[in-house]
Amino acid sequence: MAQPVVQTIHRDPALFWWILLPITVVMILTGILRHYAMTLLQTTPKKQPLATIRQQRSLVRGITFRQHANVLSPSSFQARKAYFVEAYKEGKFLADPENRGKPRPNPMTDPAAMEGMMGMMKGNMAMMIPQTLIMGWINAFFSGFVIMKLPFPLTPQFKSMLQSGVGTRELDVRWVSSLSWYFLTLFGLQPVYNFILGSNNSASQATQQMAQANPGAGMMGPEQDPDKLFLSEAENLEVMEHRWILDGVEDRLLAQFAF
Amino acid sequence: MEDERELAIHPVVQTSVQHNTQAVSNIRNLTASLFGVAAGTLGLESYPGFIFYLVGTLIVSLLLFVFRAEGKPSAYFHRPLGDLWGGEVFGGLSGFVLTWTLFYGLVRA
Numbered sequence: 352m353a354q355p356v357v358q359t360i361h362r363d364p365a366l367f368w369w370i371l372l373p374i375t376v377v378m379i380l381t382g383i384l385r386h387y388a389m390t391l392l393q394t395t396p397k398k399q400p401l402a403t404i405r406q407q408r409s410l411v412r413g414i415t416f417r418q419h420a421n422v423l424s425p426s427s428f429q430a431r432k433a434y435f436v437e438a439y440k441e442g443k444f445l446a447d448p449e450n451r452g453k454p455r456p457n458p459m460t461d462p463a464a465m466e467g468m469m470g471m472m473k474g475n476m477a478m479m480i481p482q483t484l485i486m487g488w489i490n491a492f493f494s495g496f497v498i499m500k501l502p503f504p505l506t507p508q509f510k511s512m513l514q515s516g517v518g519t520r521e522l523d524v525r526w527v528s529s530l531s532w533y534f535l536t537l538f539g540l541q542p543v544y545n546f547i548l549g550s551n552n553s554a555s556q557a558t559q560q561m562a563q564a565n566p567g568a569g570m571m572g573p574e575q576d577p578d579k580l581f582l583s584e585a586e587n588l589e590v591m592e593h594r595w596i597l598d599g600v601e602d603r604l605l606a607q608f609a610f
Numbered sequence: 611m612e613d614e615r616e617l618a619i620h621p622v623v624q625t626s627v628q629h630n631t632q633a634v635s636n637i638r639n640l641t642a643s644l645f646g647v648a649a650g651t652l653g654l655e656s657y658p659g660f661i662f663y664l665v666g667t668l669i670v671s672l673l674l675f676v677f678r679a680e681g682k683p684s685a686y687f688h689r690p691l692g693d694l695w696g697g698e699v700f701g702g703l704s705g706f707v708l709t710w711t712l713f714y715g716l717v718r719a
Contacts, residue, residue, distance in 0.1 A: 367716065499715035502649070503656040532711075539708030542639035 360526060366498050370529050374489065378536040381481050382544050392473050402446040406577055409444040413584045421596045428593050439585035442578055485533065493529035501525045622688050630686055634674065635701055641670045642702025643709045650713025663706050664699075671695050 413435050420428055438444060497514075505513070505524045513531040514522065645666040649659045675695075679686050 371712075371715075499711065500718075502654065502659055502710055502714040535708050535711055539704040542643060542702070542705045545636065545639060 360497060360500075362497065366496060370493050370496060370498050371532060374493070374529060374532055375536055377485065377488075378533070378540055379543060379547075381485065382540060383547065385477055385481060386544070386548050388477055389474065392477065394470065400446070406444050406446045409438075410577070410580055410584060413439065413588065417584075417588055417591060420591065420593055423593075423595070424597070425593065425595055428595075432588055436585045436588050439581040439588075442581065444581065445577060482537075486530075489529055489533050496529055497522070497526045498529050498532060499527060501527055501531075627688060633678070637674065637678075638667065638670065638699070638702045639705055641666065642706040646706040646709030646711075647713050649706075650710045650715075651717050653714065653718045654710075655714075659710060663703070667699050667702070 416431060416435065420432075423431070503525075507524055510524050513524065513527040642663070645663055648666075649662050652662075654662055675681065675683060
């Protein structure tokens with residue numbers, strides 16, 4: 352069987368020391384730098400007035416109570432439920448009880464909401480700027496070198512991207528330039544960051560996007576009416592079903608020791 | 611309903627679940643990078659390389675099952691099939707491709 356001729360290129364071994372290694376080191380260091388920059392850029396949460404914290408915490412308390420009600424005996428469950436439902440309906444925990452029923456102000460004018468958006472912007476900028484800079488750096492210094500051969504074949508569509516700056520049309524797509532090594536490190540260095548910085552690092556995009564997807568889960572969004580939240584929580588408590596976890600525990604215990 | 615009651619009696623603690631998932635993911639990432647080194651040094655190309663990776667992760671799953679879960683995966687994982695055997699199989703693929711390419715480039719090409 353006639354094998355197609357395998358293209359080989361003799362490359363200077365110095366390419367490894369002057370291109371491959373610098374890109375890798377720079378990528379790792381950029382990730383570490385980004386992690387610490389994100390840690391420094393994080394604004395400390397603003398101190399909130401007592402009434403607001405009380406409003407948030409009492410709602411969270413009600414939710415926690417609803418989720419873990421099964422560990423309570425029926426009498427204490429009933430007592431707590433009665434207390435919560437009454438307090439929620441009367442709006443006892445509201446931060447400003449005079450404002451009940453009035454429409455909320457526009458979130459764009461609320462300084463707290465603006466701060467949240469600023470935080471997201473900062474995260475995006477911390478991703479975008481280093482990427483642009485490093486792409487430009489690689490394009491300026493290392494374009495036009497064929498540095499390595501991929502161990503797996505690719506379709507010719509990748510040629511323009513992976514062999515940018517290499518002017519040979521007949522070259523196999525598996526020979527790639529320095530920019531593709533940059534892409535490989537961009538996607539493949541997450542485990543390295545995990546081992547250097549711990550699992551909760553903000554060095555890579557994936558974790559970045561996950562953090563943005565739920566900013567402060569369980570917190571009350573500034574644009575929601577707290578009174579409505581309290582009323583719906585009171586409704587939830589009223590309709591919930593309570594089954595005590597210790598119901599029939601004697602039978603279960605005996606069944607565990609029965610043979 | 612019976613399931614719900616069973617879950618209330620033996621609750622699934624979210625922190626422990628996260629810890630176990632993290633442990634599995636760490637092991638997978640590290641072994642995937644090492645498999646990449648091995649595949650690159652052996653000079654595997656295209657399909658044999660990916661098959662090497664799949665076989666390797668299967669062996670790692672087996673080792674996890676025997677040594678870390680001590681043969682009782684249901685004690686450590688909420689859904690043993692998804693979390694232990696199938697969990698994070700492709701999470702280490704990018705690390706594998708990275709080291710595979712690097713060592714293939716260094717050793718062979």
